[in-house]
């Protein structure tokens with residue numbers, strides 16, 4: 001058995017990162033390119049506890065939305081792995097996958113997080129994932145509003161594609177054990193930045209001026225206080241009640257990994273001005289103010305009220321909208 005690429009993040013990272021991966025075949029070897037290929041489709045396979053029909057539909061919708069971002073064809077790939085190889089909940093794999101398979105294992109994670117994801121083997125040559133896994137926390141799942149489950153699953157499927165999970169050289173090792181050597185993360189002092197060229201260009205086009213796109217300390221999410229409401233933001237901060245947008249930053253990150261993307265599938269997006277997420281949203285003149293949901297309207301409001309941060313899920317004041325990385329801790333980042 002060749003050394004199989006499995007992300008085994010440090011325990012601390014494992015708690016933080018919603019790791020995932022997926023695959024597509026843009027930068028494939030010539031022989032692979034000659035293989036029959038099809039439109040890129042994520043195929044979620046549910047394992048573990050049963051989801052209700054609405055939850056299953058939401059998972060499917062998230063998979064479809066992420067699939068629609070990818071313009072590269074999916075090159076069929078041979079999956080051959082013993083049971084439990086990438087995740088202990090996985091069956092033995094012996095098949096030729098014609099879609100990007102993501103195993104979604106629903107179980108009690110016994111932790112305050114919504115989901116985690118992991119990349120499984122990476123293709124030789126392209127270093128794109130061959131399949132992926134998501135562990136979805138069954139605890140509290142029935143209380144999770146549809147928009148939050150959809151947002152979480154889109155976020156996780158992006159991780160399966162390598163966004164936020166294949167940014168550092170240590171993870172970029174193919175199924176045969178070949179290292180890619182590239183890294184998209186740069187550290188300046190204590191701050192981490194994403195420096196992949198396409199996402200960086202998108203950041204510049206949006207007016208971003210730092211040396212790279214600011215990242216959370218886990219090196220796998222946009223810094224919530226610098227990018228704010230975005231599908232890959234860590235602490236998304238002030239605003240939501242909706243599915244966070246897939247911005248040109250995340251589309252650029254997909255391109256940096258080697259996917260072609262459907263630019264039109266992205267959402268309109270603006271960076272906040274200064275360091276306030278509130279400046280990201282331009283209210284329509286005369287539009288009625290939405291009634292704030294239960295919990296603090298923003299992390300700033302929580303701080304102003306003297307709340308002990310971070311807010312934990314289940315604690316007064318906690319709102320999923322303030323918990324961008326969905327780990328059950330809201331407002332973790334100090335301004």
Ligand SMILES: [Zn+2]
Nearest residue numbers: 017018155221
């Ligand atoms: Zn994540």
